[in-house]
Amino acid sequence: MKVLITGGAGFLGSHLVDRLIADGHNVIVFDNLLTGRIDNVAHHLGTETFKFVKQDVTEYLFVAGPLDAVVHFASPASPIDYLQLPIQTLKVGSLGTHKALGLAREKGARFLLASTSETYGDPQVHPQPEDYWGHVNPVGPRGVYDEAKRFAEAMTMAYHRYHGLDTRIARIFNTFGGRMRPNDGRVVSNFIVQALAGSPLTVYGEGAQTRSFCYVSDLIEGIVRLLMCDDLCHSKPVPETEPSDDVHLPVNIGNPSEFTVIELANMVRALTNSKSPIEFNPLPVDDPRVRQPDITRAKRLLGWQPRVPLEEGLTKAIQYFRDLASGGGTECI
Amino acid sequence: MKVLITGGAGFLGSHLVDRLIADGHNVIVFDNLLTGRIDNVAHHLGTETFKFVKQDVTEYLFVAGPLDAVVHFASPASPIDYLQLPIQTLKVGSLGTHKALGLAREKGARFLLASTSETYGDPQVHPQPEDYWGHVNPVGPRGVYDEAKRFAEAMTMAYHRYHGLDTRIARIFNTFGGRMRPNDGRVVSNFIVQALAGSPLTVYGEGAQTRSFCYVSDLIEGIVRLLMCDDLCHSKPVPETEPSDDVHLPVNIGNPSEFTVIELANMVRALTNSKSPIEFNPLPVDDPRVRQPDITRAKRLLGWQPRVPLEEGLTKAIQYFRDLASGGGTECI
Numbered sequence: 143m144k145v146l147i148t149g150g151a152g153f154l155g156s157h158l159v160d161r162l163i164a165d166g167h168n169v170i171v172f173d174n175l176l177t178g179r180i181d182n183v184a185h186h187l188g189t190e191t192f193k194f195v196k197q198d199v200t201e202y203l204f205v206a207g208p209l210d211a212v213v214h215f216a217s218p219a220s221p222i223d224y225l226q227l228p229i230q231t232l233k234v235g236s237l238g239t240h241k242a243l244g245l246a247r248e249k250g251a252r253f254l255l256a257s258t259s260e261t262y263g264d265p266q267v268h269p270q271p272e273d274y275w276g277h278v279n280p281v282g283p284r285g286v287y288d289e290a291k292r293f294a295e296a297m298t299m300a301y302h303r304y305h306g307l308d309t310r311i312a313r314i315f316n317t318f319g320g321r322m323r324p325n326d327g328r329v330v331s332n333f334i335v336q337a338l339a340g341s342p343l344t345v346y347g348e349g350a351q352t353r354s355f356c357y358v359s360d361l362i363e364g365i366v367r368l369l370m371c372d373d374l375c376h377s378k379p380v381p382e383t384e385p386s387d388d389v390h391l392p393v394n395i396g397n398p399s400e401f402t403v404i405e406l407a408n409m410v411r412a413l414t415n416s417k418s419p420i421e422f423n424p425l426p427v428d429d430p431r432v433r434q435p436d437i438t439r440a441k442r443l444l445g446w447q448p449r450v451p452l453e454e455g456l457t458k459a460i461q462y463f464r465d466l467a468s469g470g471g472t473e474c475i
Numbered sequence: 476m477k478v479l480i481t482g483g484a485g486f487l488g489s490h491l492v493d494r495l496i497a498d499g500h501n502v503i504v505f506d507n508l509l510t511g512r513i514d515n516v517a518h519h520l521g522t523e524t525f526k527f528v529k530q531d532v533t534e535y536l537f538v539a540g541p542l543d544a545v546v547h548f549a550s551p552a553s554p555i556d557y558l559q560l561p562i563q564t565l566k567v568g569s570l571g572t573h574k575a576l577g578l579a580r581e582k583g584a585r586f587l588l589a590s591t592s593e594t595y596g597d598p599q600v601h602p603q604p605e606d607y608w609g610h611v612n613p614v615g616p617r618g619v620y621d622e623a624k625r626f627a628e629a630m631t632m633a634y635h636r637y638h639g640l641d642t643r644i645a646r647i648f649n650t651f652g653g654r655m656r657p658n659d660g661r662v663v664s665n666f667i668v669q670a671l672a673g674s675p676l677t678v679y680g681e682g683a684q685t686r687s688f689c690y691v692s693d694l695i696e697g698i699v700r701l702l703m704c705d706d707l708c709h710s711k712p713v714p715e716t717e718p719s720d721d722v723h724l725p726v727n728i729g730n731p732s733e734f735t736v737i738e739l740a741n742m743v744r745a746l747t748n749s750k751s752p753i754e755f756n757p758l759p760v761d762d763p764r765v766r767q768p769d770i771t772r773a774k775r776l777l778g779w780q781p782r783v784p785l786e787e788g789l790t791k792a793i794q795y796f797r798d799l800a801s802g803g804g805t806e807c808i
Contacts, residue, residue: 228633236569236626261613279608280594280625281632281644281724289622289629292613293569296622299614300561311614391614 144168144209145369146251148199148242149216151178153321154256154314157362158213159183163191165366170205172197176230177218182321200237209249211369214242214294215256221284221426222327228286235290236297243301243309254310254369255298257392259433260288261313269400269434271385272313272392282428295392302390310368310389315396315435318455319358320462330355330456333407334463337416347425349404354434356397357455360448364395367444385439396435397448406452413456477501477542479584481532481575482549484511486654487589487647490695491546492516496524498699503538505530509563510551515654532571536578544702545579547572547627548589554617554759555660561619568623569630576634576642587643587702588631590725592766593621594646602733602767604718605646605725615761628725635723643701643722648729648768651788652691653795663688663789666740667796670749680758682737687767689730690788693781697728700777718772729768730781739785746789 145162149155150171155178162169163186170193171183186192197203199216217234218224224231239255246253262270263278278288295311302309318330325335336343371389401409407420440446478495482488483504488511492502496519503526504516519525530536532549550567551557557564572588579586595603596611611621628644635642651663658668669676704722734742740753773779 228637229630232569232626232630232633233573236565237573240566240570263608275596275610275612277608278625280628283636285629286633289626292611293565293622293626295613296618297562297565300565300619303616304561 143211144170145211145213146170146172146205146209146245147213147215148172148238149178149214151175151180151182151194152215152219153182153323154317154358154361155215156182156321157319157358158215158365159186159192161362161366167191170195172199172203173216174198176227177223199241200233201241203241203245205245205249209245209251211252211254212242212246212249213254213256213369214239217290219258220326220328224287225283231286232290235294239294239297243297243307247301247305247307252308252310252369253298253301254312254365255294257295257311257313258291259313259315259394259396259435260284261292261295262433263288264428264430265432268432269398269436270394271436272394272439273385279428284428299390311392312365312368312395313392314361315356315394315433316353317356317358317361317396319459322459324463324466329353329403329406330459331463333410334414334460337410337414337418338460338463338467340416340418342419342421343407343411344421344423345403345407346423346429348422349407349420350402351429352400352402352432352434353406354397354400355406355452355455356448357450357458360397360450361395364440364444364446367446368393368395371444387443389443393439393443394435394437395440396437398435398437399452400434401452409453409456413453413460476544477503478544478546479503479505479538479542479578480546480548481505481571482511482547484508484513484515484527485548485552486515486656487650487691487694488548489515489654490652490691491548491698492519492525494695494699500524503528505532505536506549507531509560510556532574533566534574536574538578538582542578542582542584544585544587545575545582546587546589546702547575550623552591553659553661557620558616564619565623568627572627572630576630576640580634580638580640585641585643585702586631586634587645587698588627590628590644590646591624592646592648592727592729592768593617594625594628595766596621597761597763598765601765602731602769603727604769605727605772606718612761617761632723644725645698645701646725646727647694648689648727648766649686650689650691650694650729652792655792657796657799662686662736662739663792664796666743667747667793670743670747670751671793671796671800673749673751675752675754676740676744677754677756678736678740679756679762681755682740682753683735684762685733685735685765685767686739687730687733688739688785688788689728689781690783693730693783694728697773697777697779700779701726701728704777720776722776726772726776727768727770728773729770731768731770732785733767734785742786742789746786746793
């Protein structure tokens with residue numbers, strides 16, 4: 143297959159590049175390197191199955207020849223990034239999604255949108271199934287990311303319903319692993335970097351808010367299955383009380399094991415043998431209190447569930463950040 | 476003042492044109508006439524204070540000379556329209572809003588977004604205050620309008636917060652009056668047209684769902700006050716338990732008098748002396764069960780509340796549709 147990945151130089155996008163190339167596919171990456179890094183895909187540069195184009199995906203997209211799939215991962219995705227780049231975040235979610243859908247339609251290619259658990263906002267249903275409509279403040283500071291992704295989902299479904307495009311929507315929950323940027327403000331990378339440096343681990347609020355953390359290799363396996371599966375990849379008939387078996391509707395991809403932020407902090411301290419204290423800071427506006435995927439649909443449609451326990455994933459990620467600090471390799475997945 | 480109105484040939488936009496010109500302002504209308512009608516502004520064509528440009532507002536916007544305000548009303552707005560034009564609806568809400576904001580920024584003009592009660596979706600809080608986050612299905616058929624407007628609000632707030640643009644967001648609830656299109660599927664015009672023709676009045680579901688109906692002159696008064704008021708148009712300090720007094724956050728503009736759809740049908744039958752029966756049809760997907768604005772903020776910030784009772788407004792609207800059917804004038808506001 144020939145696959146275009148927007149945002150393919152980012153944390154998740156670049157792991158997807160690695161996986162698809164390892165599986166024998168051809169990959170083109172469009173990335174403007176606003177939050178992505180060329181280092182993440184540098185090991186593929188100059189190879190026959192890989193092409194990198196420095197390209198803002200809100201501009202006109204051109205690819206010569208056929209394409210089998212367009213995978214839209216481009217977006218600032220950490221709160222630090224999208225609060226600093228609010229208008230770019232809104233643009234890539236709306237115009238960028240529209241351009242990527244238009245290219246998929248032109249090529250007759252399948253389209254996969256990297257959406258997010260942020261579409262659920264600060265959820266009032268726990269865990270979150272895909273048919274939960276979410277609880278998002280459209281005019282709050284975080285609204286720039288959440289509404290951009292909700293809009294992207296609406297646009298993707300419109301292309302599916304009205305142009306018959308074969309689309310997929312992955313709602314990605316918290317994911318961690320190698321190639322996270324040390325300073326992008328995500329809780330896992332924050333804690334690891336702080337613990338390794340012996341600095342205080344910054345917890346927002348009382349740390350009682352929960353998150354579910356998916357190791358990157360599990361996440362990528364779920365994405366690849368969703369991208370590759372056919373409409374009839376599910377086999378059993380679905381009772382009416384069960385979630386929809388329509389593969390075009392959103393699918394949660396994430397790890398349902400739930401931890402409080404304090405539990406995570408203590409696990410990172412233990413695994414790094416760090417004596418860093420925990421420092422408590424005020425909770426940001428509209429910060430979700432809980433977040434846990436209901437993965438019933440992913441299990442049934444894709445036969446997928448996460449396999450890597452948090453402690454094992456953290457151990458690998460800690461090694462990545464140790465190597466990074468010592469100027470070593472970055473190929474820890 | 477010199478005011479640009481996108482969608483100024485539509486139902487609400489054209490009434491705003493009339494009002495601003497009557498108040499001594501200069502008005503430019505950008506409208507692609509997709510759902511607007513040139514007839515709605517034909518009486519201003521050729522006058523010195525009015526200019527019409529047939530223009531898709533998702534394309535590059537150019538206005539020579541200064542502008543004091545940009546008012547963004549362009550969008551398909553009735554369910555029949557936006558379900559037939561889903562991608563255009565998403566585009567004008569995202570790219571159109573972005574272009575209109577960009578023009579306002581370039582000109583140093585104030586910006587007003589015509590948003591909608593649809594941002595509340597099928598609400599679980601009743602009546603709806605502006606700080607209610609809403610209950611919208613991003614991937615449902617109505618999502619194309621609801622998410623486009625939620626996105627437009629997020630983009631407007633981003634321009635306010637990050638570019639310091641002086642912005643306003645009006646959340647417009649059901650409004651009726653002259654210049655509604657006879658066949659655009661809105662409940663008031665549907666019932667009047669059906670009653671005058673002696674056809675059955677089509678009610679969806681059991682008709683127990685409620686709506687609040689604002690007469691167009693009241694709505695326009697609220698919009699003009701929101702557009703013209705300064706940041707400090709409110710005078711009294713606000714207790715913490717009260718809604719925000721930030722004029723840049725959304726303001727509900729609508730009539731809080733609540734009626735069931737059946738009550739409306741019976742009122743229209745009585746006022747038209749119609750013997751039309753009522754015909755019950757299946758409820759559309761994600762149809763809101765209730766909808767009523769909390770107008771506390773509009774009252775305090777703008778000193779505004781609706782004045783025209785439903786029966787009086789309906790009588791005027793019925794006269795408009797009678798005149799329209801007989802080929803007569805359309806200047807019933």
